[in-house]
Amino acid sequence: xxxxxxxxxxxxxxxxxxxxxLAQDYLKVEVTGESLKFPHVWLRDNCQCDACxxxxxxxxxxxxxxxxxxxKPRDVSxxxxxxxxxxxxxxxxxxxxxxxxxxxxTPESRKTYDMTIYKPTKKTWNKxxxxxxxxxxxxxxxxxxxxxxxxxLYHLSVYGVSLIQNTPDxxxxxxAILEKVAFPKMTHYGAKYTIQTVANNKTNSVAYLxxxxxxHTDLSYYEYGPGVTLLHCEVQAEGDGGxxxxxxxxxxxxxxxxxxxxxxxxxxxxxxxxxxxxIENGIEFFKLHRSPVINLNKHEELSRIHFSIPQxxxxxxxxxxxxxxxxxxxxxxxxxxxxxxxYLKTDPGDILVVDNLRLLHGRNSYEDTTxxxxxxxxxxxxxxxxxxxxxxxxxxxxxxxTIY
Ligand code: OGA
Ligand code: ZN
Ligand code: ZN
Numbered sequence: 130x131x132x133x134x135x136x137x138x139x140x141x142x143x144x145x146x147x148x149x150x151l152a153q154d155y156l157k158v159e160v161t162g163e164s165l166k167f168p169h170v171w172l173r174d175n176c177q178c179d180a181c182x183x184x185x186x187x188x189x190x191x192x193x194x195x196x197x198x199x200x201k202p203r204d205v206s207x208x209x210x211x212x213x214x215x216x217x218x219x220x221x222x223x224x225x226x227x228x229x230x231x232x233x234x235t236p237e238s239r240k241t242y243d244m245t246i247y248k249p250t251k252k253t254w255n256k257x258x259x260x261x262x263x264x265x266x267x268x269x270x271x272x273x274x275x276x277x278x279x280x281x282l283y284h285l286s287v288y289g290v291s292l293i294q295n296t297p298d299x300x301x302x303x304x305a306i307l308e309k310v311a312f313p314k315m316t317h318y319g320a321k322y323t324i325q326t327v328a329n330n331k332t333n334s335v336a337y338l339x340x341x342x343x344x345h346t347d348l349s350y351y352e353y354g355p356g357v358t359l360l361h362c363e364v365q366a367e368g369d370g371g372x373x374x375x376x377x378x379x380x381x382x383x384x385x386x387x388x389x390x391x392x393x394x395x396x397x398x399x400x401x402x403x404x405x406x407x408i409e410n411g412i413e414f415f416k417l418h419r420s421p422v423i424n425l426n427k428h429e430e431l432s433r434i435h436f437s438i439p440q441x442x443x444x445x446x447x448x449x450x451x452x453x454x455x456x457x458x459x460x461x462x463x464x465x466x467x468x469x470x471x472y473l474k475t476d477p478g479d480i481l482v483v484d485n486l487r488l489l490h491g492r493n494s495y496e497d498t499t500x501x502x503x504x505x506x507x508x509x510x511x512x513x514x515x516x517x518x519x520x521x522x523x524x525x526x527x528x529x530x531t532i533y
Contacts, residue, residue, distance in 0.1 A: 289484030370495025
């Protein structure tokens with residue numbers, strides 16, 4: 130009593146002690162010879178009984194206004210497969226041991242979960258290791274086999290690039306692949322679009338000219354930018370023209386961090402305005418999005434690359450003295466991407482699939498004549514949908530029932 134009164138005059142110390150006590154409020158559970166700890170508050174929060182968890186909605190069903198953050202077990206019992214807890218208010222919870230183990234808070238378990246369920250770890254590459262990064266998949270196999278569909282999406286998430294071959298000669302063929310994942314990402318170009326030279330230079334996109342397309346990410350001017358670009362080659366230009374250039378922007382960002390740290394910092398700190406103004410199918414659009422070239426998440430990991438020369442706004446939302454140094458860093462980034470990029474010329478029947486938040490892609494110029502045409506069908510997918518499909522397939526193929 131006296132101690133409590135004494136502590137009251139030191140609210141900070143009291144706070145620290147309360148935090149410490151709360152952190153020690155956990156249950157120890159023996160699972161296959163391992164002693165795992167689970168906080169009481171987390172266990173009660175994740176009670177799996179029908180009153181607390183709605184099975185078919187797969188969702189927590191607790192009225193949070195009634196939730197006791199200081200909840201304590203009155204009684205705990207364990208058998209070979211289950212831990213049963215009776216809480217102080219009499220509520221009963223039961224947890225399968227393998228369900229608990231899957232959610233263990235140990236660093237090793239969290240890493241395993243991240244890699245198997247959350248997102249596979251990315252591996253960066255450059256033109257010398259492109260052979261390992263670029264895997265080829267068969268169109269029909271992706272459509273008929275869950276395992277191949279899983280492998281394709283897994284590979285795409287790790288390396289950011291893949292090629293689907295033997296696609297039927299039809300501008301509808303891409304639809305089946307998009308539907309196998311989920312649905313296409315809609316943009317002002319529609320759910321799908323055609324990349325073909327437009328006559329008389331009258332185009333709303335420089336991609337529809339036979340000129341070289343410098344390395345870029347697609348639709349940088351979208352805040353919710355398309356995660357993945359799919360380019361189905363229906364007709365390819367003859368000769369050298371029309372080949373694609375591919376660079377792993379994450380590789381180059383890492384390289385810049387090591388070798389040009391000051392310029393790297395400018396590329397992560399300086400907000401650029403990406404822009405596209407035009408009219409498509411009779412509907413006007415005016416897109417603006419501000420973002421640095423290199424984006425990091427809260428763990429300081431790379432999360433998105435924005436890069437475009439044609440679709441960078443002439444309005445630059447920075448202090449005047451920041452302008453010239455930024456241009457230098459931007460140029461270094463492009464030069465390095467060109468230096469480490471791989472060439473690939475797709476054949477009719479190929480779908481080139483590219484992580485658009487990570488890779489930069491470009492295209493050689495080609496000669497467009499009546500006897501040398503080129504036609505690609507383009508579409509986008511979002512990473513939300515790709516990771517979702519990948520997780521569903523992982524759970525199914527590996528029988529990971531503990532996820533539920
Ligand atoms: C594009 C593009 C590639 C190609 O349209 O944005 O990158 O091979 N096209 O035409
Ligand atoms: Zn319950
Ligand atoms: Zn593009």
